Amino acid sequence: MAQLKWVVAALSACFTVAASLSPSSAPNVNYTELAQQLSSSASIYLPGSDAFDDVVSRWSNLSVPVANIVVVPGTKEDVVKIVTFANEHSVPFLAANGFHGSVTTLGKMTHGIEIYLSQLSTVEIAQDGKTAKIGGGIRAKNLTDALTTEVTGACECVGYLGPGLGGGHGWLQGHHGLVSDQYLSFNIVLANGSLTTIDETSDLFWGLKGAGHNFGIVTSVTSKVYDVQYPNYAIETIFFSGDKVEEVYELANELWITNGTSPEGVNNWSYWYFDPTIDPEKPVIVMYIIQEGRDTVDPVHTAPFHQLGPIMSQPKSGTYRDLAAWTGISLADGPCQKTGNANPRFPIYLKAYNPQSQKQIYELFREATTSPGTPFAGSLFMFEGYAMQGVQALADDASAFAYRANNLLVAPLLVYPPGEALNAEARALGNRMRQVLFEGSGQATLNTYVNYAYGDETPAAWYGGDAWRQERLAALKKKYDPTGRFSFYAPIA
Ligand SMILES: Cc1cc2nc3c(=O)[nH]c(=O)nc-3n(C[C@H](O)[C@H](O)[C@H](O)COP(=O)(O)OP(=O)(O)OC[C@H]3O[C@@H](n4cnc5c(N)ncnc54)[C@H](O)[C@@H]3O)c2cc1C
Structure with missing residues (x-):
């Protein structure tokens, strides 16, 4: 609670993010309303603060997304509230974790909310040791440290879901396949703001493993994990x-x-x-x-x-x-x-x-x-x-x-x-x-x-150029994100 109070108190005079912050930003939006709905562990960073500057700067400085405000959800319910609020106010939003996404389509975001997922980073290993529930805001290095080994990307500083939603290459793929091949289910906030679980019984499961940036914000994923096979x-x-x-x-x-x-x-x-x-x-x-x-x-x-x-x-x-x-x-x-x-x-x-x-x-x-x-x-x-x-x-x-x-x-x-x-x-x-x-x-x-x-x-x-792939993806996009809320990262046509 203390943290959120600080945010609201400190920002009460300037909590309406004005159009002047960005030449093409949306009409004024009163973010105090959003702040009041969030959990006590959430934070909000406004332009002019070091925290804001730190989490809007990116690995590649070419065609970068522009945010007027950064919201750091403390819980998965916070993500629901942020997406719902953004939808109600027609404000664009983009999830961020490792900041290594560099596809130039990201630059089409000219204003809006960056949803920085760093607090959604817990790892819970199942009792049988064969699966783990992994937070959507964890980074590769933290995951490797938590699990001893896993099928992560090769680079330590990138996110885990950023690579995984696009496939995910890593050192252990010779044994186990891609990062996304390990996924068993996703907890995800969809474009309409609903929090849902997607597993193999859903048509979206297929699409999330390779084109996943197009469909939602993953708050956690359950993945297969493996014992260390080789110590050396x-x-x-x-x-x-x-x-x-x-x-x-x-x-x-x-x-x-x-x-x-x-x-x-x-x-x-x-x-x-x-x-x-x-x-x-x-x-x-x-x-x-x-x-x-x-x-x-x-x-x-x-x-x-x-x-x-x-x-x-x-x-x-x-x-x-x-x-x-x-x-x-x-x-x-x-x-x-x-x-x-x-x-x-x-x-x-x-x-x-x-x-x-x-x-x-x-x-x-x-x-x-x-x-x-x-x-x-x-x-x-x-x-x-x-x-x-x-x-x-x-x-x-x-x-x-x-x-x-x-x-x-x-x-x-x-x-x-x-x-x-x-x-x-x-x-x-x-x-x-x-x-x-x-x-x-x-x-x-x-x-x-x-x-x-x-x-x-x-x-x-x-x-993939096969017509059936493009048709299947287009149908999923139409069903789950008909207005293109998740279309900044390599959007499906
Ligand atoms: C130095 C370097 C090393 C790399 N190493 C590897 C590697 O070993 N293996 C590999 O496969 N790729 C690798 N990549 C590529 C990497 O997959 C992409 O750069 C990826 O976009 C990085 O994700 P991020 O979280 O770091 O970046 P971000 O820019 O924070 O996120 C990238 C995209 O993913 C979305 N996103 C992030 N988290 C979530 C979530 N929880 N739910 C929904 N959407 C989310 C964001 O909205 C954004 O659109 C590497 C890239 C670099 C620059």
């Missing part, structure tokens, strides 16, 4: 000169895709970035080979790379909890900081590498990151080769996630200070790189990961 993990990080780009990816194909299959417990990622301390002239290729249940990676996966003549190789051993730091995505690493930069990605799913296309995009990336005075020097090219057995164990139509048959998730991440001219340059460059990969893939459609999407792709690229 090994990684070998192998650095190559860019001269070897074709050989490196020919070998990756041979080992893990075309001739062999990556075993369930082996994940490989590679990055390209310009680090003049390693190569003063061009971006380096950094191959991460990660294996569970071992202290050193099986030489079957590493020796062929050694034969290509790398610049250096760094083996390490530890536990599941070290994986994020080893691959540069722990809380302490750059990708978890809000720097003010724009960070658009241009993702494409691929079946295999095309070494000639790899060479072509390497040249584009080299030029972009090393030409004198370039604003893109800090960019990263990401190649994610997760084990796929758990993902591909489910039928293609098992959920709204459309791309189970694809083995690789690839994306340039262009990092630069935002501004109109550079935004346009980055968009052209990123799309050019992706087009090279698309043409080299032999695929008929552009297949992208909605959670990495730039924002100028089509709904068919985000959610």
Whole structure:
């Protein structure tokens, strides 16, 4: 109660958020009415406070959503009240958790309420230890800490539901499938403000697992959880000169895709970035080979790379909890900081590498990151080769996630200070790189990961081009969100 009193008292003079706060905001809305309905643990942040600034700033500063007010619900009933209030006053709203959502469609929110879910973060493990009820505002790192291991995303600072509602890739998908493949039921506030439970008996269950950002605010989800299978993990990080780009990816194909299959417990990622301390002239290729249940990676996966003549190789051993730091995505690493930069990605799913296309995009990336005075020097090219057995164990139509048959998730991440001219340059460059990969893939459609999407792709690229998928999603959208209240994040057409 004390907290809410503070909010109301402190804000009584300015609690009506005025149109002047945002050029395109709605007519004045008296948020005191909303505050009076909320639980004692809820909070409200207004512009001008550090708390507000902190939770409206985002990882990527490109086409960001604009909020006039932030409401932090203390309970799931608070979420109902906020959505109902927003509906009654025709105010847009958007849930937020890890602030790593970066699809440019988010920028279509020009005013309204940010519903910051941080307090809905409890984890209750069932007595049999096989399921857990997980709050909709938990972040990946907190969940991993609470559960020892789970099927979470790989990065520590992102939310858990943000990735999961779009599919959700992670280190354990070789065994168990996507993050969303673990979901058994959702407690969700729908567009009409009703709080309901959606499980396999509902038509919406399918849609929430892959296109879920379109349908509601998940206050909690019940997910399968698993005992820790392997206490130990090994990684070998192998650095190559860019001269070897074709050989490196020919070998990756041979080992893990075309001739062999990556075993369930082996994940490989590679990055390209310009680090003049390693190569003063061009971006380096950094191959991460990660294996569970071992202290050193099986030489079957590493020796062929050694034969290509790398610049250096760094083996390490530890536990599941070290994986994020080893691959540069722990809380302490750059990708978890809000720097003010724009960070658009241009993702494409691929079946295999095309070494000639790899060479072509390497040249584009080299030029972009090393030409004198370039604003893109800090960019990263990401190649994610997760084990796929758990993902591909489910039928293609098992959920709204459309791309189970694809083995690789690839994306340039262009990092630069935002501004109109550079935004346009980055968009052209990123799309050019992706087009090279698309043409080299032999695929008929552009297949992208909605959670990495730039924002100028089509709904068919985000959610699958099959007509039946688009029709099924359109029907769900019409039934559950007919007026498009949840249409800021990669909206279904
Ligand atoms: C550094 C980095 C690492 C990443 N690592 C991974 C990874 O390992 N695996 C992976 O699959 N993806 C990963 N992603 C992509 C990630 O899935 C998306 O960026 C996702 O949108 C992040 O969610 P968030 O909660 O952090 O962001 P937010 O911007 O807070 O949320 C993203 C969207 O989800 C909605 N949302 C959040 N919580 C809820 C909820 N409870 N109910 C309904 N809607 C909700 C928000 O309204 C928003 O539209 C990564 C991205 C980055 C930048």
